[in-house]
Amino acid sequence: MTTERVIEMIDKLFADTSCSPAETRDKLHALIDHIQNCLAALKSI
Numbered sequence: 001m002t003t004e005r006v007i008e009m010i011d012k013l014f015a016d017t018s019c020s021p022a023e024t025r026d027k028l029h030a031l032i033d034h035i036q037n038c039l040a041a042l043k044s045i
Contacts (some may be wrong), residue, residue, distance in 0.1 A: 006035065 013027050
């Protein structure tokens with residue numbers, strides 16, 4: 001996943017105001033988990 005893609009996902013997350021705070025938090029946690037997994041994968045190369 002590219003940096004641009006991550007930024008798009010963050011922009012989309014905050015643009016989607018129909019989400020409840022709990023949904024927004026869950027999406028943000030999922031995104032953070034994904035970023036951490038990507039970083040771990042890069043470190044293992």
